[in-house]
Amino acid sequence: MSGPTSQSLTGLEPLAESIAKPSRRSPASPVVMSWIVLLVSILYFGLPLVGTLIFSLRAQPFGEAYKMMVSDGQLFKDLGYSFVIAIITVLVSIGLLVPTAFWVRLRLPRLRPIIEFITLLPFVIPPIVLVYGLLSTFSGPPLALTGSNLGSDALLVCAYVVLSFPYMYRSIDAGLRVIDIRTLTEACQSLGAGWFTVLWRVILPNLRVAILSGAFLTLAIVVGEFTVAIFLARPMFATYLQLISQTQAYESAAVALMSFAITWAAMGVISLIGRGRQEKIIAGVH
Amino acid sequence: MTQTAQIGDARTAPQPGRRRFSGTVLGVAPFLLFAVLFLVLPTAYLFVGSLQTSTGQLTLDNFAHLTQPYTIAAYEASLEISLVTAILGGLFGFLLAYATIAGGLPKPIRGAIMTFSGVASNFAGGPLALAFIFTIGRAGFLTVFLRAIGLDPYGAGFTIYSKIGLEIVYLYFQLPLMVLIIAPAIDGLKKEWREASENLGASNVQYWRRVALPILLPSLLGSVILLFGNAFGAQATAFFLTGGFIPLVTILIGSQLSGDALGDKNLGYALAIGMVAIMGVTLVAYSYLTRLAERWQR
Numbered sequence: 349m350s351g352p353t354s355q356s357l358t359g360l361e362p363l364a365e366s367i368a369k370p371s372r373r374s375p376a377s378p379v380v381m382s383w384i385v386l387l388v389s390i391l392y393f394g395l396p397l398v399g400t401l402i403f404s405l406r407a408q409p410f411g412e413a414y415k416m417m418v419s420d421g422q423l424f425k426d427l428g429y430s431f432v433i434a435i436i437t438v439l440v441s442i443g444l445l446v447p448t449a450f451w452v453r454l455r456l457p458r459l460r461p462i463i464e465f466i467t468l469l470p471f472v473i474p475p476i477v478l479v480y481g482l483l484s485t486f487s488g489p490p491l492a493l494t495g496s497n498l499g500s501d502a503l504l505v506c507a508y509v510v511l512s513f514p515y516m517y518r519s520i521d522a523g524l525r526v527i528d529i530r531t532l533t534e535a536c537q538s539l540g541a542g543w544f545t546v547l548w549r550v551i552l553p554n555l556r557v558a559i560l561s562g563a564f565l566t567l568a569i570v571v572g573e574f575t576v577a578i579f580l581a582r583p584m585f586a587t588y589l590q591l592i593s594q595t596q597a598y599e600s601a602a603v604a605l606m607s608f609a610i611t612w613a614a615m616g617v618i619s620l621i622g623r624g625r626q627e628k629i630i631a632g633v634h
Numbered sequence: 635m636t637q638t639a640q641i642g643d644a645r646t647a648p649q650p651g652r653r654r655f656s657g658t659v660l661g662v663a664p665f666l667l668f669a670v671l672f673l674v675l676p677t678a679y680l681f682v683g684s685l686q687t688s689t690g691q692l693t694l695d696n697f698a699h700l701t702q703p704y705t706i707a708a709y710e711a712s713l714e715i716s717l718v719t720a721i722l723g724g725l726f727g728f729l730l731a732y733a734t735i736a737g738g739l740p741k742p743i744r745g746a747i748m749t750f751s752g753v754a755s756n757f758a759g760g761p762l763a764l765a766f767i768f769t770i771g772r773a774g775f776l777t778v779f780l781r782a783i784g785l786d787p788y789g790a791g792f793t794i795y796s797k798i799g800l801e802i803v804y805l806y807f808q809l810p811l812m813v814l815i816i817a818p819a820i821d822g823l824k825k826e827w828r829e830a831s832e833n834l835g836a837s838n839v840q841y842w843r844r845v846a847l848p849i850l851l852p853s854l855l856g857s858v859i860l861l862f863g864n865a866f867g868a869q870a871t872a873f874f875l876t877g878g879f880i881p882l883v884t885i886l887i888g889s890q891l892s893g894d895a896l897g898d899k900n901l902g903y904a905l906a907i908g909m910v911a912i913m914g915v916t917l918v919a920y921s922y923l924t925r926l927a928e929r930w931q932r
Binding site for chain 2: 393398402451452456470569574578611
């Protein structure tokens with residue numbers, strides 16, 4: 349500890365130093381370190397956004413890059429298409445996963461590890477591999493889907509539903525854990541309700557919060573997704589950005605910021621929904 | 635279990651044995667059918683294709699052909715970039731998470747950092763690549779600024795269209811992902827542990843080396859592995875940034891998809907399956923490590 353420059357008088361200096369150390373460091377320095385870490389992070393995360401903003405504002409005359417946000421019909425068409433696809437994805441995902449998670453918890457607890465494993469598979473099969481497999485499987489007979497626009501749209505939705513599995517299943521399952529589905533189901537059935545009524549009138553409303561956070565995460569992922577959208581060649585927001593990034597530099601900066609704002613809005617809604625609860629927003633579909 | 639059995643029985647007469655069980659399984663049939671059609675079947679198609687020659691005979695040659703220089707280079711580049719960004723993202727992400735949760739910063743900052751991490755971990759593909767090009771690209775505002783004060787990064791050999799450039803960009807979603815997944819583990823560090831070790835005379839360094847790090851280690855390793863998988867599977871960001879200039883595995887699969895880059899369909903399938911195998915190993919390691927970590931989070 350004591351370097352060659354400091355003189356050792358008694359041989360106890362290292363000990364004295366190690367005793368003095370904790371009191372010397374606390375309490376101010378960890379907080380200072382935290383602020384430094386925070387400021388460096390803000391720089392790293394802020395600069396690219398600032399850079400994009402500055403670039404988008406360089407277009408002449410001032411604000412020109414943002415003009416197409418009100419004038420470019422294609423942008424609205426593609427953005428609208430992305431949102432429609434995202435909403436259908438969310439609905440299909442809910443329709444598929446809520447009854448499944450409910451049924452597994454109620455009747456088939458032994459199947460749970462298998463279902464959970466399947467919903468985690470999209471983490472193992474990256475989007476590029478999934479789209480590769482989907483295109484290989486569904487571009488020829490007997491299951492030709494890519495021949496028509498409707499078929500391609502269906503394939504796009506199915507791919508996104510698969511990508512939403514990990515997030516949706518986890519939020520739904522977490523939601524089911526905190527409500528007593530067994531008692532609720534028994535109560536409904538003793539009042540004469542069928543399975544559909546149980547799910548639609550009782551389970552679903554109770555899962556509202558859990559489903560909403562998964563839904564908005566899925567929405568953000570689908571609207572900002574690139575790999576599947578581009579390889580299935582659908583007119584998504586991503587395809588639009590790809591196109592204008594090659595021809596209109598300033599405009600692409602403006603659209604990139606817009607995409608960030610959309611994700612931000614979705615996450616804002618999630619944290620509003622999950623306020624007061626320990627909500628984990630974990631994603632990572634690139 | 636007995637309770638489970640009673641619910642249906644209230645309405646439908648109990649049916650013994652097999653038939654009743656298969657009826658119950660029908661409840662998850664739509665999900666299973668969907669998963670088989672759009673997840674299992676496509677993967678199986680790639681898998682079977684990877685074991686076939688172009689004429690349909692069974693072979694292992696496709697995997698042997700993965701040892702060609704350019705496929706090896708692709709795997710190496712993917713592994714290197716994933717490893718570097720997983721470790722750096724893990725390190726800086728942990729520092730940021732620890733600073734915001736336990737570092738004595740004002741409370742509201744935590745909520746802001748967590749929400750922002752949710753946004754940034756999803757910010758990938760085109761917009762992310764563009765944002766960095768506008769910032770540290772050849773004409774980016776930071777590059778211009780640095781050049782003006784006499785520090786020209788491009789003069790020093792740096793370029794954003796390189797592995798290092800790509801790593802800097804990847805950290806933008808890797809670091810926040812780390813913040814999100816490590817936060818519960820940091821929350822789980824109990825104050826009592828620090829107090830107990832201080833009472834026993836431990837220094838700050840000793841507390842970290844003997845108490846905090848061993849407890850956090852499985853979570854840290856698990857998170858870094860998840861980050862690795864996250865970067866390994868990424869395609870769009872690299873595609874937008876370099877247009878295929880850096881031949882990652884995902885980029886190679888992409889160009890195989892849009893043309894026949896490898897000149898051999900079945901080799902492309904083998905490339906994809908090799909990728910799934912690596913991702914599978916990372917997920918198994920991750921789930922093992924999180925199970926270890928959960929011991930401390932009760």
